[in-house]
Amino acid sequence: MQKDIDVYQYLRHEKKFPLIWCAGCGNGIVLGSMLRAVDSLKISKDRVAMVSGIGCSGRTSTYVDFNTLHTTHGRALSFATGLKFARPELTTLVVMGDGDGLSIGGNHFIHAARRNIDLTAFIYNNNIYGMTGGQVSPTTPGGKIASTAPMGNIENNFDTIKVAEACGATFVARGTTYDADALDEIIAIGIQHKGFSVIEVLTPCPTIYGRYNRLGSAVDMLKSQLDDTIPLEQAKNMSAEELQGKTLTGIFVNEDKREFCEEYEKLVQRAQKK
Amino acid sequence: MEAKLLMGNEAVAEGALAGGVNFFAGYPITPSNEIGEIMSRRLPGAGGKFIQMEDEIASMGCIIGASISGCKTMTATSGPGFSLMQENLGFAAMTEVPCVVVNVMRGGPSTGMPTLPSQGDIQQARWGTHGDHPIIALCPSTVREVFDLTITSLNFAEQYRTPVVLLMDEVIGHLREKVVLPQVESIEIANRTQPTCPPEWYRPFEDNKSGVPLMASFGDGYRYHITGLTHDEMGFPTTKKDEVTALNHRLHRKIRQAFEDIMLYETFLMEDATAVIVAYGCVMRSAKSAALELRQQGKKVGLIKLTTLWPFPRIALENMPEQVQEIFVPEMNMGQIYREVTRVNQGKLRVRKITKVDGELITPDEIIRGIKREGADSAKRY
Ligand SMILES: Cc1ncc(C[n+]2csc(CCOP(=O)(O)OP(=O)(O)O)c2C)c(N)n1
Ligand code: SF4
Numbered sequence: 241m242q243k244d245i246d247v248y249q250y251l252r253h254e255k256k257f258p259l260i261w262c263a264g265c266g267n268g269i270v271l272g273s274m275l276r277a278v279d280s281l282k283i284s285k286d287r288v289a290m291v292s293g294i295g296c297s298g299r300t301s302t303y304v305d306f307n308t309l310h311t312t313h314g315r316a317l318s319f320a321t322g323l324k325f326a327r328p329e330l331t332t333l334v335v336m337g338d339g340d341g342l343s344i345g346g347n348h349f350i351h352a353a354r355r356n357i358d359l360t361a362f363i364y365n366n367n368i369y370g371m372t373g374g375q376v377s378p379t380t381p382g383g384k385i386a387s388t389a390p391m392g393n394i395e396n397n398f399d400t401i402k403v404a405e406a407c408g409a410t411f412v413a414r415g416t417t418y419d420a421d422a423l424d425e426i427i428a429i430g431i432q433h434k435g436f437s438v439i440e441v442l443t444p445c446p447t448i449y450g451r452y453n454r455l456g457s458a459v460d461m462l463k464s465q466l467d468d469t470i471p472l473e474q475a476k477n478m479s480a481e482e483l484q485g486k487t488l489t490g491i492f493v494n495e496d497k498r499e500f501c502e503e504y505e506k507l508v509q510r511a512q513k514k
Numbered sequence: 515m516e517a518k519l520l521m522g523n524e525a526v527a528e529g530a531l532a533g534g535v536n537f538f539a540g541y542p543i544t545p546s547n548e549i550g551e552i553m554s555r556r557l558p559g560a561g562g563k564f565i566q567m568e569d570e571i572a573s574m575g576c577i578i579g580a581s582i583s584g585c586k587t588m589t590a591t592s593g594p595g596f597s598l599m600q601e602n603l604g605f606a607a608m609t610e611v612p613c614v615v616v617n618v619m620r621g622g623p624s625t626g627m628p629t630l631p632s633q634g635d636i637q638q639a640r641w642g643t644h645g646d647h648p649i650i651a652l653c654p655s656t657v658r659e660v661f662d663l664t665i666t667s668l669n670f671a672e673q674y675r676t677p678v679v680l681l682m683d684e685v686i687g688h689l690r691e692k693v694v695l696p697q698v699e700s701i702e703i704a705n706r707t708q709p710t711c712p713p714e715w716y717r718p719f720e721d722n723k724s725g726v727p728l729m730a731s732f733g734d735g736y737r738y739h740i741t742g743l744t745h746d747e748m749g750f751p752t753t754k755k756d757e758v759t760a761l762n763h764r765l766h767r768k769i770r771q772a773f774e775d776i777m778l779y780e781t782f783l784m785e786d787a788t789a790v791i792v793a794y795g796c797v798m799r800s801a802k803s804a805a806l807e808l809r810q811q812g813k814k815v816g817l818i819k820l821t822t823l824w825p826f827p828r829i830a831l832e833n834m835p836e837q838v839q840e841i842f843v844p845e846m847n848m849g850q851i852y853r854e855v856t857r858v859n860q861g862k863l864r865v866r867k868i869t870k871v872d873g874e875l876i877t878p879d880e881i882i883r884g885i886k887r888e889g890a891d892s893a894k895r896y
Contacts (some may be wrong), residue, residue, distance in 0.1 A: 309740045320579060
């Protein structure tokens with residue numbers, strides 16, 4: 241994939257608003273990957289819709305020169321379902337935070353996956369509620385500190401991959417902001433996939449999650465992504481002990497199953513023949 | 515057209531299809547179920563889209579998304595579902611996305627009485643979502659009117675770029691009446707005004723005389739941003755005082771400017787009336803019988819039927835004949851429109867409420883007794 245694309249053509253760079261993301265935040269890296277993937281697929285900007293929820297992650301839609309819809313907290317997938325169903329020809333990217341997509345928006349996540357509607361859903365997983373100041377999220381690992389878990393999280397956390405798979409998502413992948421090259425590829429495949437695609441991106445929040453948990457600088461947090469994750473192919477040849485405490489990355493599910501908008505089209509044809 | 519026996523909820527679906535609805539998303543709830551069921555049968559054949567969502571929050575989000583892609587959209591629900599829709603309903607008001615929400619009111623609060631009628635959601639329709647937003651809500655009293663007002667709701671939504679609430683009640687929703695529907699060609703249909711300028715000139719939330727910005731559909735080449743955050747003319751978030759004020763004022767102005775067009779009401783027997791009944795929805799039917807009966811008994815009673823409930827049609831009360839001395843407001847709630855009537859009346863006339871919240875329709879007799887101040891009744895007069 242071409243790496244040195246002119247990202248400016250995809251950004252609303254002439255607009256007056258400030259970028260709200262902190263220095264060192266991983267969200268910009270995810271955005272970069274997304275733009276390279278769209279560019280590699282030669283999809284015209286008019287044909288791309290981005291729907292986002294509320295959170296630091298949700299602000300992604302503000303910055304890109306697509307058809308962009310910044311919705312309510314947790315509900316991005318329901319808006320995106322209406323948009324995609326109404327205009328199946330639009331490539332529809334849905335951007336959510338881990339709290340946004342898996343806590344308040346959990347029900348929509350489950351059902352969008354079950355329906356297998358052709359959306360590409362991103363979960364920016366920073367293990368915390370960034371925008372509201374660091375409260376515990378459904379992906380905060382046990383024992384980690386958050387502003388509402390000052391003595392350590394006593395709850396169990398979701399594994400986004402398992403949730404997505406169990407709910408019927410037909411493309412499920414995890415990438416990291418450390419390995420942006422791999423992320424570019426995953427996103428390009430995910431966008432091309434016909435059906436509900438879930439791409440979880442591990443993205444550091446140095447300002448809040450990092451500070452609460454003494455994880456060092458933004459660079460330290462990126463480097464620990466390298467140490468803490470193992471690509472799926474590599475993991476195949478590793479023992480259970482070696483994999484202890486590691487997070488797997490790569491494409492977990494990629495299968496064909498009937499897609500909602502296409503099935504509806506068939507139903508319309510049946511109804512109109514009658 | 516031939517006469518048909520039609521139920522209120524069926525008339526919503528007929529009106530929706532005649533009015534151009536081509537996208538419906540909903541979640542089952544009594545007593546509005548028939549609307550979604552009919553739409554699921556009829557829309558595919560008509561080339562439209564139907565989807566049953568996972569809940570009412572999603573239904574509301576879904577129709578907003580579809581409307582932004584250029585569809586004419588509707589959802590239907592009842593009390594508990596209407597509560598769940600409130601956040602995204604506010605989003606539609608803020609982002610000026612046309613859509614129609616049908617609320618077939620049932621007994622409340624909470625799960626209340628699913629199969630029994632009430633008029634308990636009138637103030638919720640006005641203020642249910644947070645923030646200082648304008649809204650339009652219409653309320654039919656007959657099955658034919660359900661059909662007509664469904665189309666009016668769709669037209670208002672498109673013309674003023676606003677969500678519109680069609681406030682039905684269980685009685686009207688499940689009432690079967692003989693109706694003659696109008697010829698399709700005679701039905702007036704309004705559509706949102708779309709931009710024709712080159713995309714680079716498009717200012718998605720720019721003010722104009724009507725206060726209603728031109729609306730481009732996603733996918734038509736006008737790439738722009740929509741957010742529930744307070745935004746500037748280009749649709750981007752702002753906290754600049756002048757831009758914030760301008761947006762909030764315009765949202766109200768676009769509806770206020772059109773008051774005369776939006777405020778629908780009818781009057782009966784008002785010329786010589788000394789007492790006036792103000793009623794709406796199913797109660798209006800009993801109120802009409804009561805007025806006629808009281809006239810036979812020699813009491814000069816007139817009637818104002820409110821069709822638009824929000825914005826409250828104050829001109830209906832302001833233009834009252836001089837000899838009127840008292841106003842009676844029968845409602846199937848604890849006095850939600852009575853509040854508005856007293857507010858507009860400003861202490862000039864005596865205003866009485868006649869309320870009933872036991873899940874049954876107010877009868878003409880109960881209204882008559884309420885007006886004559888006779889005896890204790892399940893319909894309470896205060
Ligand atoms: C209905 C509702 N509840 C709560 C909030 C407040 N809120 C804004 S963002 C957010 C959480 C953000 O965390 P996450 O989804 O993980 O995204 P991040 O900011 O970390 O990218 C919350 C709770 C809201 N906007 N709306
Ligand atoms: S708070 Fe965290 S997630 Fe939000 S912008 Fe800052 S670093 Fe990124």
